[in-house]
Amino acid sequence: IIAAGCFSAGIEGAAAYAPVRPAKGQMVAVRPPGPAIKRVLWSEHVYLVPRTALPGEGGRILAGATVEYTGFEKSVTPGAVQSLIEAAIALAPGLAGVEILETWAGLRPDSPDHLPILGPTDLEGLFIATGHFRSGILLAPITARLLRDWLTGESRSLDADRRPSLDTSPFSPLRFGNSRDAASGLS
Incomplete structure (x- = not known):
């Protein structure tokens, strides 16, 4: 196999x-300034996934993801993070002023x-x-x-x-x- x-x-x-071929996807985890969203939200440019907070932490929301054909390169770029944050705020305006907790990129297998x-x-x-x-x-x-x-x-x-x-x-x-x-x- x-x-x-x-x-x-x-x-x-x-x-x-x-x-x-590898398709790079960049993501960002944020802490909202106020009450977190309660369900997954999806638009043409971003999806938002609420995550349960760990004890002692506030809510956490994952915003993703880009699709980039850059070979096996997995760096996170400021432009992609900014685009994801802007798209997240456009989808859920209550996210304005989010705190960025983490960013990362991964590779997905894409067929022709x-x-x-x-x-x-x-x-x-x-x-x-x-x-x-x-x-x-x-x-x-x-x-x-x-x-x-x-x-x-x-x-x-x-x-x-x-x-x-x-x-x-x-x-x-x-x-x-x-x-x-x-x-x-x-x-």
């Missing part, structure tokens, strides 16, 4: 099945069509599970279940021909026109 996130394409021969790459390949025994982009945490349970069923042959989510009972063809590693020949380093 190749499940190396944005590093999957770097495995010799794997790029034929997992043509992913922005869909996960999931399933068996034309090399016997080789499965791919990558390219989940911004939904990796959300899709982890179904990804694990499908892989388990493909690998064990159990029928919980497979039909009689060992195909998923839901249509996974949009996520097939073979959708990029790749083949065994292109992945010769894996055979």
Whole structure:
């Protein structure tokens, strides 16, 4: 199973099945000056996630995230932090005057069509599970279940021909026109 996130394409021969690239996402955690928001808020430019305060702390809100194609570079930039803060205040004006608690950046695996790459390949025994982009945490349970069923042959989510009972063809590693020949380093 190749499940190396944005590093999957770097495995010799794997790029034929997992043509992913890293998408940097910068985030900022803030402490609001007044009462915190109570639920997740989402706009075109930012999402805000309230977090439960630790004992002795006030509320904390996560604001994210940028999408940048900068290779494997993960630095946090003042411009991105400022853009996230401005978008957060536009979405929730009560956040004006927030205190920045923490900033960070991470890398997400993005496929050419922005869909996960999931399933068996034309090399016997080789499965791919990558390219989940911004939904990796959300899709982890179904990804694990499908892989388990493909690998064990159990029928919980497979039909009689060992195909998923839901249509996974949009996520097939073979959708990029790749083949065994292109992945010769894996055979």
